Amino acid sequence: NAGVTQTPKFQVLKTGQSMTLQCAQDMNHNSMYWYRQDPGMGLRLIYYSASEGTTDKGEVPNGYNVSRLNKREFSLRLESAAPSQTSVYFCASSNARGASYEQYFGPGTRLTVT
Amino acid sequence: AQKITQTQPGMFVQEKEAVTLDCTYDTSDPSYGLFWYKQPSSGEMIFLIYQGSYDQQNATEGRYSLNFQKARKSANLVISASQLGDSAMYFCAMKGSARQLTFGSGTQLTVLP
Numbered sequence: 001n002a003g004v005t006q007t008p009k010f011q012v013l014k015t016g017q018s019m020t021l022q023c024a025q026d027m028n029h030n031s032m033y034w035y036r037q038d039p040g041m042g043l044r045l046i047y048y049s050a051s052e053g054t055t056d057k058g059e060v061p062n063g064y065n066v067s068r069l070n071k072r073e074f075s076l077r078l079e080s081a082a083p084s085q086t087s088v089y090f091c092a093s094s095n096a097r098g099a100s101y102e103q104y105f106g107p108g109t110r111l112t113v114t
Numbered sequence: 115a116q117k118i119t120q121t122q123p124g125m126f127v128q129e130k131e132a133v134t135l136d137c138t139y140d141t142s143d144p145s146y147g148l149f150w151y152k153q154p155s156s157g158e159m160i161f162l163i164y165q166g167s168y169d170q171q172n173a174t175e176g177r178y179s180l181n182f183q184k185a186r187k188s189a190n191l192v193i194s195a196s197q198l199g200d201s202a203m204y205f206c207a208m209k210g211s212a213r214q215l216t217f218g219s220g221t222q223l224t225v226l227p
Contacts, residue, residue, distance in 0.1 A: 031213065042118070042205050042217030043159075050213060058214060090159065092215075102149060103215055105159035 002026055004106035006091050012112045013081040021076040021109050023091030031094040032074035033058075033103060034066060036087040043090060049074055081113045116141045118206050120218035127196045128226050134181070135191040135221045137206030146210040148189040150180065153203040153220070162204075165189055196225045 004025045013019055025032065030051045035043040035058075045058030049068040063085060065077045074093075078085060088110050092103040117140040127133035139148065150162040165173045165180045173180040181190040193200055206218045 033215070040219070042207075042219050043215070044217070045214050048214060088157065092159075101147075102161045102164055104161070105151075108157050 004091055004093055004104050006089075006106040006109050008109060009107065010110050012114065013078075014114055015082060017081050018077065018079050019081065020078075021089055021091075021111075022073070023075065023106060024073045025091075025093040025104070026072065027093060027095070027104065028071070029093035029095050029104075030071070032068065033092040033094070034064075034074070034076045035090045035092065036060065036085075037090060037108075038087050046076065046089075078111075081111075083113045085111065086113045087111060116143070116146075116208050116210055116212075116216040118208055118216055118218035120206055120221050122221045123219075124222045124224070126224050126226055127193075129198060130195055132192060132194045133196055133223065135193070135204050135206075135223065137189045137191065137218060139187050139189060139206075139208050141208060141210050143210035146208055148180070148182070149207045149209070149215065150178070150189075150191045151205045151207060152200075153205065155202070159205075163191070193223075198225050198227060201225045 007022045033048040034046040037043045047066040049055045052071045067075045088108045090108050091106040094103045095101050119138045146167045148165045152160045163175045163178045165182045177194045179192045203220045205220045207215045
């Protein structure tokens with residue numbers, strides 16, 4: 001039982017390049033989330049998927065797209081990377097929609113855009 | 115809109131002493147959940163404790179307890195008998211009707227030997 005896994009762990013991009021961050025969970029959770037964490041700040045929600053087949057914007061969606069490939073996998077795509085997207089990206093999953101259910105986080109992807 | 119405020123950027127505590135990390139929140143949702151996460155220097159997010167808005171008693175998990183004062187909209191984390199391994203960043207977070215977690219800016223706790 002690996003929990004939430006993310007690939008890659010580290011990535012360096014040049015401005016304008018594209019890439020996809022991959023996330024998978026093996027806990028049979030319905031909901032999945034993508035956050036970014038900038039230095040000295042808490043996590044901010046980029047996109048989330050309440051259930052397979054649905055996605056919604058979070059607090060900071062500009063410059064990103066997501067795909068809920070199936071119940072296990074939720075990917076985040078940067079079409080044209082910008083230095084402002086340098087951050088640590090966390091994927092998370094949760095068992096249910098209720099307020100009482102904690103989110104389980106992956107180990108994070110550290111992205112640098114030069 | 116939900117908002118979480120953590121006013122202590124950094125805290126120091128002596129090993130074996132208790133420490134309180136402050137968290138205040140703002141929401142218009144009648145039902146919500148409050149969470150605390152620990153982020154060590156290795157970077158992972160570790161769930162510590164949860165408090166529901168309708169829970170009558172304060173949540174406890176081992177050395178962690180949540181001092182929930184609904185009227186004051188505060189949800190402070192109390193760590194008893196601090197250990198060196200407790201040194202980390204601590205985040206308060208809230209989930210309401212939108213089902214999204216909103217995080218505070220965090221408190222860096224340093225436990226001194």
